[in-house]
Amino acid sequence: MDILTAKETVIKAGKELVKEGLIQRTWGNVSCRISDTQFVITPSGRDYLSLTPDDIVTVNIADLSYEGDVKPSSEKGIHAKCYALRPEVNFVIHTHQTFASLMGLSGMDINTIPAEDAAVLGDCVPLAAYGLPGTGKLKKGVVQALERAPQAKSCLMLHHGALCVGTDMEDAFNVANTLEKVCKERIFERFYQISGATAENFYSIAVYIARGFEKGWASPTVEAYDSVRAFGAVEMTPAKGGDPIMVDLATGRPLDPETDLPDTAVLHTTIYNKRCDVNAIVHSKEEATLAASKMGRTVKPFLDDFAQIVGFTLRTAEYDPNRQLRSAKAVVRKLRFRDAVMLRDNGAICVGADTDEANAVKLVTEKGCKAFTAAEIYGRGKECINTLESALMRIVYKKKYSKKK
Numbered sequence: 001m002d003i004l005t006a007k008e009t010v011i012k013a014g015k016e017l018v019k020e021g022l023i024q025r026t027w028g029n030v031s032c033r034i035s036d037t038q039f040v041i042t043p044s045g046r047d048y049l050s051l052t053p054d055d056i057v058t059v060n061i062a063d064l065s066y067e068g069d070v071k072p073s074s075e076k077g078i079h080a081k082c083y084a085l086r087p088e089v090n091f092v093i094h095t096h097q098t099f100a101s102l103m104g105l106s107g108m109d110i111n112t113i114p115a116e117d118a119a120v121l122g123d124c125v126p127l128a129a130y131g132l133p134g135t136g137k138l139k140k141g142v143v144q145a146l147e148r149a150p151q152a153k154s155c156l157m158l159h160h161g162a163l164c165v166g167t168d169m170e171d172a173f174n175v176a177n178t179l180e181k182v183c184k185e186r187i188f189e190r191f192y193q194i195s196g197a198t199a200e201n202f203y204s205i206a207v208y209i210a211r212g213f214e215k216g217w218a219s220p221t222v223e224a225y226d227s228v229r230a231f232g233a234v235e236m237t238p239a240k241g242g243d244p245i246m247v248d249l250a251t252g253r254p255l256d257p258e259t260d261l262p263d264t265a266v267l268h269t270t271i272y273n274k275r276c277d278v279n280a281i282v283h284s285k286e287e288a289t290l291a292a293s294k295m296g297r298t299v300k301p302f303l304d305d306f307a308q309i310v311g312f313t314l315r316t317a318e319y320d321p322n323r324q325l326r327s328a329k330a331v332v333r334k335l336r337f338r339d340a341v342m343l344r345d346n347g348a349i350c351v352g353a354d355t356d357e358a359n360a361v362k363l364v365t366e367k368g369c370k371a372f373t374a375a376e377i378y379g380r381g382k383e384c385i386n387t388l389e390s391a392l393m394r395i396v397y398k399k400k401y402s403k404k405k
Contacts, residue, residue: 001090006032006040007056013093013169014048022095022176027305028161029073032169033083033090037061041079044071045400074134081143082165089165091172096305098367100154100162100176102374103183105302106190107158107383109149113182120178122151130158132389133304154179159385160304190377203287206373213295219344220321222263224283228355229272236262239283249273266324267331271351274332278351280358284366285347292369293342299372300384306368308397309361311338312390314368319343337394340365 013030031041040056057072061080066072079092110125126145131138145155153175154164166172191205199205224239237244246255252269254261268281299314301307315334320327335341339361340350348365352358375381
């Protein structure tokens, strides 16, 4: 394949991955072989939707060298090894797709695959040992997994995501989508094994796990509002849709005296007043996140992107609409050094420098809560990423990659 066509194919694949929800923000990476000695790959820390052919980097398979000022993905070594090990492979995608990421937390290879799916994936999906993003340890784990299952067209990456390979872009996408289907089915089968019940959806599983941790009392329910900082005021909009309400940032009062304040108005204004880096707040009541918030406990990072984007833990705070200022201050304390906090029985508050960033935090928070549930159903609720590695990833992300988004 000529270089320009390969670069355009990589750009197309990146946009499709975002559309399909298989990657978010700058996470994951895509490459295409152009010869026996070279491939092109997405750049490090860049938004997939804004890429041009000039942003796609040509890398030498043998020594990972490249030309130009654009830095290739830090996972270029994994892609190079795929092309070196598998001459038939011409396209590689690394995703953070939800169910494959959750299935990796089982700590096991997938050795039993239905015949129809095995025709796409091969007869095994190996699990790669964990390593920090961009490190030799991560690459070594992936290489060992692929060598252990030489016919496999994908592998799970512990605490990280998945790697999918194909003869071309369409083949690699088929692998990724089939892998997601198989992983979802396996997780639901596991739930049946431990509970004897058939889950209607993932929320059923999350509720089952959450009940084992609930304290026995419930916090008052508050309606979810999203907001943005707006020239000395806060524009709050119901998450379910509706007309916005303008709140004075200094006083916490509505600009229109005829308007009733939301229960969380003081919470939003307190966050903005305490966090000058925050310009947008999104309140998630996604089902698995809502279930996790009922436990009243801290959720630890089971996935890399959670540690990087959310923080090294997701704490839970009580928010009492009858004591708004006092409980708002308690929420802000638990939000310190983090970009999300759970409200007991009320989902999660996610913050960002803008609405796009706050929504990215929301998506990763929701996946992180699902990851906690998945780890628990496999009896691996304590097998999270350690605090030191989580803090390191968080610092690197905030100082480096978040500025590139």
